[in-house]
Amino acid sequence: xxQAEYYTPPQAARILSLSPRRVTQMLNEGYLQGERLDNxxxxxxxxxxxxxxxxxxxxxxxxxxxxxxxxxxxxEETKERAALxxxxxxxxxDSLGHLFDRLERLEDRLDELEKGLNRASESRREAxxxxxxx
Numbered sequence: 001x002x003q004a005e006y007y008t009p010p011q012a013a014r015i016l017s018l019s020p021r022r023v024t025q026m027l028n029e030g031y032l033q034g035e036r037l038d039n040x041x042x043x044x045x046x047x048x049x050x051x052x053x054x055x056x057x058x059x060x061x062x063x064x065x066x067x068x069x070x071x072x073x074x075x076e077e078t079k080e081r082a083a084l085x086x087x088x089x090x091x092x093x094d095s096l097g098h099l100f101d102r103l104e105r106l107e108d109r110l111d112e113l114e115k116g117l118n119r120a121s122e123s124r125r126e127a128x129x130x131x132x133x134x
Contacts, residue, residue, distance in 0.1 A: 006043040015049055016056070 009027070013020040024042065026032035033048035 005046050007046060007049055009042050009044065012044045012049045016053060 007015070009023040010020045012018075012032070013023045016023065018026075023032065023044075027034040027036075027042050027044070032044065032052055034042045034044040036042055
């Protein structure tokens with residue numbers, strides 16, 4: 001085979017948009033086909049680089065669709081949570097309204113009791129004054 005049909009790890013890295021170190025890792029793991037020379041360097045068949053590049057491109061396309069599906073799902077979940085929060089807010093607002101009504105009734109009752117207490121105190125004072133005058 002001619003020399004042009006092989007790449008070095010740095011050349012393959014540029015083509016694959018990876019670091020040379022990652023390409024070497026992939027060679028060592030067997031994820032990328034290559035041949036180790038006697039001097040310890042790698043030579044990578046151009047066909048292996050092309051195959052990996054094509055495989056990555058094919059795998060990259062579905063995530064875009066699934067990414068848009070994931071975004072749509074996230075939007076739906078957010079809408080559902082917003083609706084739940086709106087209902088919860090309505091319930092809390094109703095509860096708060098009931099509490100304010102009850103507070104007003106209790107304040108009215110307190111005013112009535114204070115007026116009754118004041119009348120009773122005035123009556124006792126008047127009775128005391130009347131006794132002292134007699």
